[in-house]
Amino acid sequence: MRLFDTLIQKLAGIRLTILLCILLALVSLIGTLIPQNLSDTQYADSYGPRAARVIVSLGFGDIYHSIGFVSLLSLLAMNLLACSGKRFPNVWHALRRGHPVPADRKFKSWKNRETLVLSAAGEDLEDRLEEIVSRVFGKSPEQKVCEEDERVLFIERRRYARYGPYVAHLGILIILLGGVTGIFFGFKGSLTLPEGQEASAAWARKTGESIPLGFRIRCDRFIFLQYPSGAPKEYRSEVSLLDEEGTKVMEAEIRVNHPLTYQGITFYQSNYGKVFETTLRVRDRENGQETVVTTELNRPFLLPGDQGMRAMAVAFQEDLRIPAEMVRRTSFSGTSLGPAVRLVTLEEKGFGRPFWILKNPPESDPTKGGDYHFVLEGYRSISYTGLQVARDPGAPLVWAGCILLLLGFLMALLLDHEIFWISTKRQGPKKVALTLAGRGIRHPAVYHSRFERQTARLRKELAPWVKGG
């Protein structure tokens, strides 16, 4: 039991908060020095095999998702909860209890105090004091003592500032909760859409799984604009959203910084590029059978004949270039060969050897393509747009947490809970000693200059009564 209590005490301690802040900073720092999320072989290439093994086994390659980092964050969350849970009730009760008048009028010995000797010929001052004080402090005072020879007024400003640290810490907890919610209930994926094509699912970024959208999205047009200097000016995808039956629901635009949200799923402009569609004439060398196919890259197609042989285009270049030193050894007249497609046949034991086919001149090598003769008849380029697709139910929590965090900082760091005591004590038939004492509870050291401004205003308002003034 003893141990448990000590543990709870430590968990609720600010010492732990400071330690966790520094540890989190150090671990984060490591993550910026070692490139994140590379493959094991990439680490081996840049750090050597032994260091790479250390990096991978310690989880330094994905440090922000490593057990160590997540534990530190969880510990921080528990520390914030325990710390606030321990202190908040005390502050709450203290503030609700309010401020009883100290019997010994202790405030008269505060560092920030001012005593004025006033002449109080009539009842005038007594009546007007409250009004003057309200004007100076912007708040009507509370009368704590009202006796024949002594009156004590009390003013409290910005009491809520005392809750600042708790509001800020609650904000951090909500941000963390939002982050966790996003990880468990949201997804991040991507989508590549050539113009004119549609998709009903995105690909999850981490797992590569397909995520059904619940509707269809079609890319009608992708537009890339440049400044005269050649710098990119705008990436714009014009898309249509279709329901599952294929009926168009709406048209929309997606640009960088201007995502599109539909049914809780948001699409972000991410990248773009071109895909090629090639038209190939294939002839069986033996029996002369011929087919013409139009195909995209990486999509197998059937070869003529009934053996069910297939081939696939794996690369396309609008202008195939070969290194100059190769030109000398071959019959090519230059380094620029024009449009070319790289093909591969799919055989039972796997892929055949890939080979390039030029558009001009048509291939005449009888060994290329084996039993088949390929001719590149034509090609067409299609722009595609790359979209990020995300659903993050945690995001609203994160933003709410951020607002609380900022409000909490404002209350805790920039505003202060101020209290003032004003006592008037009769010192003779026509003489009253007025003492004003003030205190900034959380930031006493910086309160002084504010107190001076406040007393200056009060002195000015009370000028008619000040003795000898």
Next chain:
Amino acid sequence: MKESTLIGLSTFIYLASWVSYLVHAAFRRKGPGVAGDVLAVCGLLVQTFAIGLRWWESHQLGIGHAPLSNLYESMVFFSWTMALTYLLVVRRLETRLLGAFVMPLVCFSLASTSLMNQQIQPLVPALQSNWLTAHVFTCFLGYAAFAIAFCFSLLYLLKTRGTPGSGGYLDRNLPGAELLDEFSYRMIAVGFPLLSLGIITGAAWANSAWGTYWSWDPKETWSLIVWLIYAAYLHARIARGWKGKRSAWLSLIGFAATLFCYLGVNLLLSGLHSYATG
């Protein structure tokens, strides 16, 4: 008049201000100190005009945007926020020695801009956002507050280096050690919420541009490191009563991390903020 000429002019005015403050410190005369203040104000005015001119010029070119979009513009703005923050703070001080520490920071950061690409460039799509101004503005105001806090902490460490009450020059002419310590803390208490606001506006921007509010990019991570250091500072100070030397050293470390977050990350590490290098 050209914007770059004006920036050069303001660099020299700030330099003159620094020299005045040094003369003030060395010969213990009030005159040069006042001259330092006046020159600093002049430098700030010229620089403000130059920034405004650049903004206007960008609109004339048809690519109008706030001049906060690349390393040159951010560095000019950084020195501007430091000079402004200094002038706001110095009114509340009884000493002008702070200027001898802040002005070199302002001068050197501004002088370094002459090595950078000064062309007004159009905004690439990722930067075309209303968040740009809010994000850069809040971040750099935070950085400036940390820079001034750094100077106060430095003064504090200098003041307390000798035996207290030794009657040395710094001891006699600097505000009390407690006050220096307190001012340093106040600047951090202002800078910390500003940095937080800068990080949050950056996250909101990243979310609308890339679909994720936090991706552990080096810039984001370093801003978190800076945030954590100052969070540790504030907790140590407010709740555990760390004052004086220990908190002064933490403030120095915090500012070193701030500088790395601003410059080190841009120049040494690659990431999403790469457009801020040219």
